[in-house]
Amino acid sequence: xxxxxxxxxxxxxxxxxxxxxxxxxxxxxxxxxxxxxxxxxxxxxxxxxxxxxxxxxxxxxxxxxxxxxxxxxxxxxxxxxxxxxxxxxxxxxxxxxxxxxxxxxxxxxxxxxxxxxxxxxxxxxxxxxxxxxxxxxxxxxxxxxxxxxxxxxxxxxxxxxxxxxxxxxxxxxxxxxxxxxxxxxxxxxxxxxxxxxxxxxxxxxxxxxxxxxxxxxxxxxxxxxxxxxxxxxxxxxxxxxxxxxxxxxxxxxxxxxxxxxxxxxxxxxxxxxxxxxxxxxxxxxxxxxxxxxxxxxxxxxxxxxxxxxxxxxxxxxxxxxxxxxxxxxxxxxxxxxxxxxxxxxxxxxxxxxxxxxxxxxxxxxxxxxxxxxxxxxxxxxxxxxxxxxxxxxxxxxxxxxxxxxxxxxxxxxxxxxxxxxxxxxxxxxxxxxxxxxxxxxxxxxxxxxxxxxxxxxxx
Numbered sequence: 516x517x518x519x520x521x522x523x524x525x526x527x528x529x530x531x532x533x534x535x536x537x538x539x540x541x542x543x544x545x546x547x548x549x550x551x552x553x554x555x556x557x558x559x560x561x562x563x564x565x566x567x568x569x570x571x572x573x574x575x576x577x578x579x580x581x582x583x584x585x586x587x588x589x590x591x592x593x594x595x596x597x598x599x600x601x602x603x604x605x606x607x608x609x610x611x612x613x614x615x616x617x618x619x620x621x622x623x624x625x626x627x628x629x630x631x632x633x634x635x636x637x638x639x640x641x642x643x644x645x646x647x648x649x650x651x652x653x654x655x656x657x658x659x660x661x662x663x664x665x666x667x668x669x670x671x672x673x674x675x676x677x678x679x680x681x682x683x684x685x686x687x688x689x690x691x692x693x694x695x696x697x698x699x700x701x702x703x704x705x706x707x708x709x710x711x712x713x714x715x716x717x718x719x720x721x722x723x724x725x726x727x728x729x730x731x732x733x734x735x736x737x738x739x740x741x742x743x744x745x746x747x748x749x750x751x752x753x754x755x756x757x758x759x760x761x762x763x764x765x766x767x768x769x770x771x772x773x774x775x776x777x778x779x780x781x782x783x784x785x786x787x788x789x790x791x792x793x794x795x796x797x798x799x800x801x802x803x804x805x806x807x808x809x810x811x812x813x814x815x816x817x818x819x820x821x822x823x824x825x826x827x828x829x830x831x832x833x834x835x836x837x838x839x840x841x842x843x844x845x846x847x848x849x850x851x852x853x854x855x856x857x858x859x860x861x862x863x864x865x866x867x868x869x870x871x872x873x874x875x876x877x878x879x880x881x882x883x884x885x886x887x888x889x890x891x892x893x894x895x896x897x898x899x900x901x902x903x904x905x906x907x908x909x910x911x912x913x914x915x916x917x918x919x920x921x922x923x924x925x926x927x928x929x930x931x932x933x934x935x936x937x938x939x940x941x942x943x944x945x946x947x948x949x950x951x952x953x954x955x956x957x958x959x960x961x962x963x964x965x966x967x968x969x970x971x972x973x974x
Contacts, residue, residue: 530584592682663761677776684783688790695794883951887927900967908932908963909944922948932965
């Protein structure tokens, strides 16, 4: 099983379409049977994949492209990593691994110790060590280099640490999906308020990143991915390691794993973020479309239908005609009252007041605030055009009387010029308009000329 899964699912192809998976596994089984390997699992590839899904090794889901795919579960990823370590170079108790353990213990003790004096003393000691090393190098001292054997041990330790990351990322993604299933189930059961369920979801999501080793690994990787400078530094350091002469002593597979460390981290973080995005989308859709009362009514209706069937089936005969139920019954509610505050119908409005001829009329000229004065504008445009028949619209507007230079009159003049044959120019002109209350507004518009026919009658 592990060999077949390792052939189908690789770091470059973490998710494989269902049809492709069945085809590749069938080819592998046929090759094994032709080579005489026994015993082999009974059934075809579809049966094996179904068994692996039930056992928790594979996950069947729908991808972003609406295609059903298989994906390794956290247990499957861990099994492949264990098999890879067993089949590869055995990890030894080396100086690099012991140093990693000692540094982790030292960092743990430093973070757990609240004594400021002890921390300052450790910092001073570290600074003194670094300063002596710097002084020695500045005075021409040789650079202490490690033996190839030590570098090989350190590289194996790095690969050992990197192999644990894919399974950790897969466990975080599966934890998020498990929370999604629990939240959707709680919302459908309608036992608690929606707000309480969502608050618990946010709290559990925060605990995943804080309370579990996998979550802390993901949080650290997320901070690494969010810092482009750190990613570039890691790429540069990996390239430096691969250019060293000891890298030639590493097997080709280990050199490839070293070169793909950054990409595997990015791929794991992307998988967790995709799980978070899908969980948020599913929960949002459930909250938006979930109607507890409607779901309860549908459940009660289906339950009543099943009860009626149980009562009808024992007394029925084979071949008995059954009148089909074209539609489910609907309650006839009739007309419901729409307003409950006032029992009396609304009263009609009061009648309009009779117009009094002796009433004082407003002294202001209300027509001055009305629309354009087309007749006066047309006469002014015709007179301004003269014998030529061609007139600059903005120049004609500037030459008009003050009561014809309102903003609405500018629009009316442009409308008349457009009906007469308007030609736009590339020039931008500015005109001043005067409102009836003597306030002024300035407008910028494109230059335009119009052709005025003097023989035509005004409409």
